[in-house]
Amino acid sequence: MPTIYYVAKHAGVAPATVSRVINDSGYVAGETRERVERAIAALGYAPNRLAQGLRSKQTQTLGLILTDITNPFWTTVARGVEDAASKAGFSVVLCNTDESQAKQDQYARLLLQKQVDGFVLVPACNDAETVTRIRERGVPLVVFDRRVPIPVDTVRGDSEGGAHSLVRHLLAQGHRRIAVLGGAREVSTATDRVAGYRRAMGEAGLTVDPALILYRDFTLAAGDEMASLVLALDPAPTALFAVNNFIAIGALRALRDAGVRVPEDVAMVAFDDLPQAMVVEPFLTVAAQPAYQMGHQATELLLARLAGDKSDKILEIILPAQLVVRRSSSHKVGPSLNPFVKDVELSHQN
Amino acid sequence: MPTIYYVAKHAGVAPATVSRVINDSGYVAGETRERVERAIAALGYAPNRLAQGLRSKQTQTLGLILTDITNPFWTTVARGVEDAASKAGFSVVLCNTDESQAKQDQYARLLLQKQVDGFVLVPACNDAETVTRIRERGVPLVVFDRRVPIPVDTVRGDSEGGAHSLVRHLLAQGHRRIAVLGGAREVSTATDRVAGYRRAMGEAGLTVDPALILYRDFTLAAGDEMASLVLALDPAPTALFAVNNFIAIGALRALRDAGVRVPEDVAMVAFDDLPQAMVVEPFLTVAAQPAYQMGHQATELLLARLAGDKSDKILEIILPAQLVVRRSSSHKVGPSLNPFVKDVELSHQN
């Protein structure tokens, strides 16, 4: 492993000059630069990033902590982060918490020790501990997709608005009894989506039956369980709103096993699209978040902070979710049995 | 940011003693250790990994370079790697090459500069350059899933055998005209799977129609294109073999658009399963590779090399692919029109 000293000797210059060439910093005469570059090539020299980082206090590395690397939504986000970072000469270390706060905190500590320059964090729960730890160390941070209870730079999708669109769409199809298959109560995306549901129901003059709102977590198994539960209710809901893609798939599976057809017997909508690549025939009506773009934008915000944008304004960037109407909600329901229910305006786009 | 010196001063000991406590190396008296631990806690000290790595020449970090983070097969592998690594106190840096050799080489260089202790590499193509570069630096390396033209530790699925099972299964269903929707010609998994196809056909006494073997790449678009091409042949194949999951989905989509039913009009099998989470109703007959386990095992091999297993034996670990028969190939075809075709033994399991 050649070091900067060997290169310097080989080129007949001082180590500092080699450093200037590597980092394109300071003045180096054209001829000197060439000599150094030739020496670097001849020796196959590559700088040791640990030493660079130790000395310069910058690692050109960002930490990305997310909750489920298995979910295509998050891998798409990761690509957005990665692309934005590498465009700026940064690399990304990706960590997967499995929705566990313990793992999240562990990874945050590790990355801090590795001296990453900044964080994009998808918090496993509505808790400020990890965020606080990172900020105490003075490392820039953007919270992604989920809210935490303290003010901090954030990039997220419009969970409330997207849910509102989905439920309005169902209402327009004639549904009145709509169940929510929710995620973890401690996660803002779950509660915000329920809030959007409530608002849409309220605007339609409908009262919400609490038995129709369930909270579990963002998994297949939870979707399966919640779907089975609400279908056993009397009267059963005519439509289901799954607050994420995995819950939706779990629910669809439960419905299939129970011989319940979608959309003929029950309609279904969900938050988060499944990527094209996973599905032969797109079928679910969804509120699709611009995952890639969100990741990209969060990273650009982070890089701006790194570049010294010390404006004390805390930014909260909220990107709209797009309503995509497909077959799973295409079955119209007859006029409500309840004559007191107001009509809602028809609208398939938000 | 407290350093080891502050901690030492705070505890009234020398920095080296603090180091001994942190790393649990050397002898430290119980009472001293406690004092140091209290100081660490009081100051919120955490060691700087850059400095540790620079000094000790070990980063406790592995590099994982793979070709498509979007594909659930690879994210599952990544989890296997991650779990095996963290059990041993290593962390993993994941890099996505998008099947680009240029990106692969770039990431290898970067990780080398970051002084990772070892690599798990999924080569983007059948080329030894990256592998050679890594070995020249003396960094242990396990090649994953695909072969490269030089001998090196490898963990991979049995592509040839899995393809053989799939095609035998199709033959047992009565198919004789079977098309292969192939991946990149430069990637061993693509060519090995074609080899398995050829062997199965040969064993059944069938000659292979070269028009039925296509090579593109491992994407949806390629699957779509290849399916359209082979269906236009005269006579058209009665069964399709997609050499990976994404090709299969692309092909299924093309078939749907063309109004061709699976399995009634044409049968379909594929290499690599889609994870449960992605599909409501498992439908495709596949040769499933144990992705998680493969990642785990590759990492354990790598860690063994790191731990000093310098046995010069180069290991090539080949894990079997499991034939999973589902609906997409369940339609039997009548006796061959060609009376000279031999019967093959019936067997649904390999």
Next chain:
DNA sequence: CTGTTAGCGCCTTCAC
């Protein structure tokens, strides 16, 4: 069992 010394590979200051 603990302290002292030296240096990992690099970059930043400051001279010249």
Next chain:
DNA sequence: GTGAAGGCGCTAACAG
């Protein structure tokens, strides 16, 4: 425009 010196935070080697 270039070189010399010092130190980033830590651990290995050696004393004691």
